[in-house]
Amino acid sequence: MIVRLFILLFYSFSVHAAEVQxxxxxxxxxVLVKEEHRSPVVVSQIWYKVGSSYxxxxxxxxxxxxxxxxFKGTDNYPAGKFSEIIAENGxxxxxxxxxxxxxxxxxxxxxxxxxxxELEADRMRNLHLLAEELDKELxxxxxxxxxxxxxxxxxxxxxxxxxxxxxxxxxxxxxxGWPSDIENYQIADLQQWYQHWYAPNNATLVVAGDVQAEEVxxxxxxxxxxxxxxxxxxxxxQFEIEQVGVRRMTVKLPAEVPYILMAYKVPSxxxxxxxxxxxxxxxxxxVLDGGDSSRLPARLQRGQQIASSVGVGYDFGARLEELFMxxxxxxxxxxxxxxxxxxxxxxRELQRETISASELAKVxxxxxxxxxxxxxxxxxxxxxxxMAETVGLGWQKSEQYREKINQVTAEQVRLVADKYxxxxxxxxxxxEPQSMRANTTAGVNHAH
Amino acid sequence: xxxxxxxxxxxxxxxxxxxxxxxxxxxxxxSQGGQVYFVAxxxxxxxxxxxxxxxxxxxxxxxxxxxxxxxSLLATGAGQWNADQIAQRFxxxxxxxxxxxxxxxxxxxxxxxxxADLLEQALSTFxxxxxxxxxxxxxxxxxxQQTLIGLQxxxxxxxxxxEKTFYKAIYGEHPYAHLVDGEIETLxxxxxxxxxxxxxxxxxxxxxxxxxxxxxxxxxxxxxxxTLFKQLKQGEKAKPLPxxxxxxxxxxxxxxxxxxxxxxxxxxxxxxxxxxxYFPLYVGNHILGGSGLVSLLFDEIREKRGLAYSAYSxxxxxxxxxxxxxxxxxxxxxxxxxxELMQKTLADFIHLGPTQEQLIAAxxxxxxxxxxRFDSNKKLLDYVAMIAFxxxxxxxxxxxxxxxxxxxxxxxKAAFQRRVNTDLLQxxxxxxxx
Numbered sequence: 001m002i003v004r005l006f007i008l009l010f011y012s013f014s015v016h017a018a019e020v021q022x023x024x025x026x027x028x029x030x031v032l033v034k035e036e037h038r039s040p041v042v043v044s045q046i047w048y049k050v051g052s053s054y055x056x057x058x059x060x061x062x063x064x065x066x067x068x069x070x071f072k073g074t075d076n077y078p079a080g081k082f083s084e085i086i087a088e089n090g091x092x093x094x095x096x097x098x099x100x101x102x103x104x105x106x107x108x109x110x111x112x113x114x115x116x117x118e119l120e121a122d123r124m125r126n127l128h129l130l131a132e133e134l135d136k137e138l139x140x141x142x143x144x145x146x147x148x149x150x151x152x153x154x155x156x157x158x159x160x161x162x163x164x165x166x167x168x169x170x171x172x173x174x175x176x177g178w179p180s181d182i183e184n185y186q187i188a189d190l191q192q193w194y195q196h197w198y199a200p201n202n203a204t205l206v207v208a209g210d211v212q213a214e215e216v217x218x219x220x221x222x223x224x225x226x227x228x229x230x231x232x233x234x235x236x237x238q239f240e241i242e243q244v245g246v247r248r249m250t251v252k253l254p255a256e257v258p259y260i261l262m263a264y265k266v267p268s269x270x271x272x273x274x275x276x277x278x279x280x281x282x283x284x285x286x287v288l289d290g291g292d293s294s295r296l297p298a299r300l301q302r303g304q305q306i307a308s309s310v311g312v313g314y315d316f317g318a319r320l321e322e323l324f325m326x327x328x329x330x331x332x333x334x335x336x337x338x339x340x341x342x343x344x345x346x347x348r349e350l351q352r353e354t355i356s357a358s359e360l361a362k363v364x365x366x367x368x369x370x371x372x373x374x375x376x377x378x379x380x381x382x383x384x385x386x387m388a389e390t391v392g393l394g395w396q397k398s399e400q401y402r403e404k405i406n407q408v409t410a411e412q413v414r415l416v417a418d419k420y421x422x423x424x425x426x427x428x429x430x431x432e433p434q435s436m437r438a439n440t441t442a443g444v445n446h447a448h
Numbered sequence: 449x450x451x452x453x454x455x456x457x458x459x460x461x462x463x464x465x466x467x468x469x470x471x472x473x474x475x476x477x478x479s480q481g482g483q484v485y486f487v488a489x490x491x492x493x494x495x496x497x498x499x500x501x502x503x504x505x506x507x508x509x510x511x512x513x514x515x516x517x518x519x520s521l522l523a524t525g526a527g528q529w530n531a532d533q534i535a536q537r538f539x540x541x542x543x544x545x546x547x548x549x550x551x552x553x554x555x556x557x558x559x560x561x562x563x564a565d566l567l568e569q570a571l572s573t574f575x576x577x578x579x580x581x582x583x584x585x586x587x588x589x590x591x592x593q594q595t596l597i598g599l600q601x602x603x604x605x606x607x608x609x610x611e612k613t614f615y616k617a618i619y620g621e622h623p624y625a626h627l628v629d630g631e632i633e634t635l636x637x638x639x640x641x642x643x644x645x646x647x648x649x650x651x652x653x654x655x656x657x658x659x660x661x662x663x664x665x666x667x668x669x670x671x672x673x674x675t676l677f678k679q680l681k682q683g684e685k686a687k688p689l690p691x692x693x694x695x696x697x698x699x700x701x702x703x704x705x706x707x708x709x710x711x712x713x714x715x716x717x718x719x720x721x722x723x724x725x726y727f728p729l730y731v732g733n734h735i736l737g738g739s740g741l742v743s744l745l746f747d748e749i750r751e752k753r754g755l756a757y758s759a760y761s762x763x764x765x766x767x768x769x770x771x772x773x774x775x776x777x778x779x780x781x782x783x784x785x786x787x788e789l790m791q792k793t794l795a796d797f798i799h800l801g802p803t804q805e806q807l808i809a810a811x812x813x814x815x816x817x818x819x820x821r822f823d824s825n826k827k828l829l830d831y832v833a834m835i836a837f838x839x840x841x842x843x844x845x846x847x848x849x850x851x852x853x854x855x856x857x858x859x860x861k862a863a864f865q866r867r868v869n870t871d872l873l874q875x876x877x878x879x880x881x882x
Contacts, residue, residue, distance in 0.1 A: 038491045039823040071741070080751065083741040088809050090816025093741070109819050139754035143709065147757055147777050151707040153604055254706045257601040292523075293535035302531055305590055308597040329601070331593055362539050369542020369561055372494050376824045436603070436706055 020385060020395060021213040023220070027229040028201025031220045032385050032395055033213040036378055042209030043378045044116045045105040046124075047386040049204075050197035052177070053099040053170040053320060054235060061177015062193050064097040065141055065185055070104065071095075072133045074126040079133065082119050089115055097175055100319040101390040107379065110210040117223040120205075124198055125227055131187050138185060145176050153255040157431050162323075164247050165263050165427035169240035169320055199230035204389045208382040240265070240321045247427040255433035260336045262343060263323040265425040266416075269316050270392055278316045279404045280412040281324065281420065285314040286363040287355055287413065288326070288346065293362065296326075300342055306334045307342075319391040324421065336430045350417035354410040367405045473832055473842050474666060482677030483657040485836040486669045489825050493562045495662025496829045499578060499676070500837045502686040503554035503650035505630070506623040506767075511638045511646075513595065513630015516549040518646045520591050522556065523547065525582035526573075534573060543570035545577070551624050552767045553837055554650065557829075562663050571672065578651065579679035588640045599632050606707040607777070610878040614713040617699060617874040618771060622692045624717075652683020659833040661825045692717045692768040700875045710783035710879025711775075714790060716872050718772035721765040721838040728863035729763060729772075731855045734810045735802045736794070737761025737774060742809070748793045749776055755786045761794075767838070772868055780880040787875060795870055801861030815849045 021033045051063050073079035086093045089112050095104040106116040149155045159174050166172035176182070205224070207216050243265055269278040289296050289312035300307040313325040328339045374380050388398040474486045505515045523545060524531040538545050543566070544559040556578055560570040602608040612627050619625035626634075658676065660669050695716060719729055737745035737760045749759035756776040764770040774794065778786045802810070822828045835844055 038489075040819050041823040080742075080747075084809070087739060087742045088812045088816070090813055090818065090820065092817065092820060107820055109816060112816075136751075136754035140750055140757055143755070143778060144757035146709045146779060151606060151709055254604075256603045257597055291535065291539035293532065293539040298532055298535065301594075302590070308594045329597060331597065358540075362536075365540060365542045372492055372561060373544075373559065375492055376494070376826055378823065 023217040030204045034208040042110045045206045047103045047204045047390045051100045052175040060173040060181045121223040153253045157251045161429040201229040206382045206386040254436045259431040262326045266324045266420045268318040268322040280416040478677045484673040486660045497660045498557040498833045500555040504552040505628040512626040512634040519549045519554040524587035527576040527580040537573040541566040606711045606878040610711040614876045653680040657836040661829045703878045709777045714875040715773040717769040719763045719765045725863040727851045728859040732860035
């Protein structure tokens with residue numbers, strides 16, 4: 001019954017998303033346009049190839065700090081003016097930093113795209129980096145870190161786990177940076193980081209919305225064309241050394257509820273030998289936790305009723321070797337060990353038996369449906385392109401996703417489970433709650 | 449729930465701003481009297497719908513959290529299908545079922561492709577969930593336990609403790625005084641029979657509105673609505689909520705918590721969805737703390753002094769006056785200073801009102817960005833459902849820009865002076881010692 005539906009789905013369903021158009025300016029700026037005429041709105045995102053995984057030790061988090069400083073003014077537009085102009089034009093704006101990218105975006109009524117281009121082009125090279133602004137903004141980032149990480153036991157545990165799971169990969173550092181690094185940034189550090197990475201040939205401009213590609217290219221030429229390209233020194237390779245056994249840790253923090261996070265070292269699409277393996281890992285993640293009918297909710301939450309919540313994460317679009325993560329919270333009366341055993345039992349089954357045809361068909365149906373749903377969001381469409389381009393996959397990869405997932409077989413899912421979800425590649429963290437009342441000293445115990 | 453690790457950090461947290469849409473909303477009643485609001489959105493072969501009941505946490509009575517729990521239980525078994533089968537039926541056709549409760553409403557939503565066979569399976573499942581939930585004992589116990597563990601985990605967060613205490617402080621004995629998820633103590637007492645009773649009373653036709661946005665003809669939408677409403681019992685519309693009275697006097701409460709930051713919330717009940725002062729308050733708040741990077745609170749607290757990552761104010765319009773809330777988080781040792789600054793910024797704003805320049809900038813932002821508010825079916829559905837539930841005029845959308853433009857400096861000043869009485873302000877802080 002279910003399988004029949006899928007066949008129907010795949011053969012009768014056709015919706016064609018608009019083609020992406022690409023144009024590279026002579027200074028190296030790559031411009032991507034996705035025309036989408038449903039609503040008179042345009043999203044503009046500029047993606048720089050720099051993020052926390054580019055950072056040497058001592059200045060971790062500097063990409064994120066620079067992202068904050070990018071709002072602190074230029075010759076033409078003093079501090080605050082950028083945001084004022086966007087606001088007066090009815091725009092929304094923000095910026096974000098990840099391990100492999102730093103991106104800035106504006107959403108505007110379609111006729112106002114030039115405003116965004118003018119401002120972004122200006123701050124690509126003319127930023128003022130002033131010590132007094134840094135002093136204040138550094139405090140803001142410290143507050144951000146306290147809010148996101150220091151006072152959030154699960155986020156804190158994730159940070160500890162990453163630092164343990166990776167040995168030599170820069171993915172071991174948090175995107176926001178380590179506290180002592182944040183406290184000690186100097187203007188010169190930021191100046192250098194900005195000079196080094198913020199250049200047209202290290203950026204991708206993605207525009208999605210009710211626009212004509214040709215006009216966007218002209219506009220991009222007009223505003224960004226005169227900015228000279230820079231010589232970008234290639235990054236030194238920072239490969240992760242081989243992991244040769246399970247790593248475990250117990251994190252003791254003031255908390256109320258225990259929690260387990262398991263992370264297997266796996267390839268991303270960028271690092272994998274055979275492409276299909278990354279897509280198969282992505283399907284595997286969905287088999288475990290893609291919708292309420294997937295295995296972990298069905299078996300651990302409803303069937304055995306040992307987990308109160310479960311989650312799986314795998315970012316197959318990462319630039320470097322990735323972690324396949326599984327998290328869970330036990331129900332009352334069950335321990336973290338019970339959960340660990342149950343989760344490993346699920347992994348073992350995936351290694352030994354192929355998933356059913358209907359399970360595979362379901363994942364593919366969800367991917368198909370999502371490919372329609374995601375077109376409802378301009379922002380997301382632009383984001384997919386920018387991310388794929390910036391990590392080095394090329395934007396075309398994001399357009400091939402549905403087709404590649406469609407080619408994954410049940411046996412391939414078993415093969416990647418068997419090849420990668422290995423005990424020797426695993427890192428496990430337990431959160432052992434300490435009393436919230438006693439204001440306990442926080443601490444971490446390592447036990448490799 | 450797929451994990452989204454904190455690998456990305458934004459410049460500031462994005463706050464969603466409630467607003468409205470432009471497209472023509474069609475409104476009709478089904479033959480059974482069901483209220484339907486429909487916007488045709490061709491282009492993508494998909495449809496979003498939401499059935500909204502007057503069944504929010506304001507209806508909890510003494511069982512705080514029962515509205516939310518009832519809502520979560522709907523999809524754990526209905527008609528001939530158990531929880532697994534329901535999940536299978538949605539996932540197999542790529543449909544997304546979501547449900548939630550807030551203070552005023554309990555709602556269920558469906559997103560589906562419009563291809564006939566797929567939509568049919570998603571819809572028939574959706575209909576069963578709302579009309580024939582099984583409410584089985586074991587599922588009830590399971591979801592209740594999950595909710596209790598969720599509530600317990602929330603106690604780890606200073607922000608949650610602050611919110612919980614804040615609502616209690618500003619609403620006293622009113623049904624808005626507790627959080628939607630309820631409280632551990634009261635939820636423990638809830639029995640399955642209470643859930644069944646809650647469902648029977650509130651999940652009925654006369655207490656519901658249906659919003660549909662998507663690639664359907666009006667005729668298709670009519671058929672869909674007809675079938676859906678037919679399956680609901682007629683029932684009765686919920687009674688009006690009691691009036692939310694203002695706190696008697698200002699108060700300040702601090703709760704000790706083992707965190708590095710102190711979370712601060714300050715405010716009082718202010719805004720009804722159908723408030724005569726809606727637009728002056730809305731535009732005024734936009735200037736004060738509702739417009740992200742350019743608001744007064746953000747400027748004073750973050751930009752000028754680096755005291756906090758996020759500093760904001762918002763108005764949450766509800767059936768009865770919803771909260772006006774100012775918030776920030778700062779390291780413990782500077783919390784007193786930050787609270788004083790927040791109070792001063794508010795007091796100055798109320799006393800002086802915005803400048804003409806600030807007003808013009810806000811109006812330009814709100815009208816110039818008007819189209820951004822409904823540039824996706826998802827956003828549009830939110831607005832249509834809101835208009836439907838609160839029975840706002842259908843032209844509410846078309847007149848939004850005019851109403852924003854008509855607001856004057858004096859309107860804002862007068863509305864804030866009348867409605868945001870700082871002598872009644874409730875201030876909550878949760879964090880470590882200074």
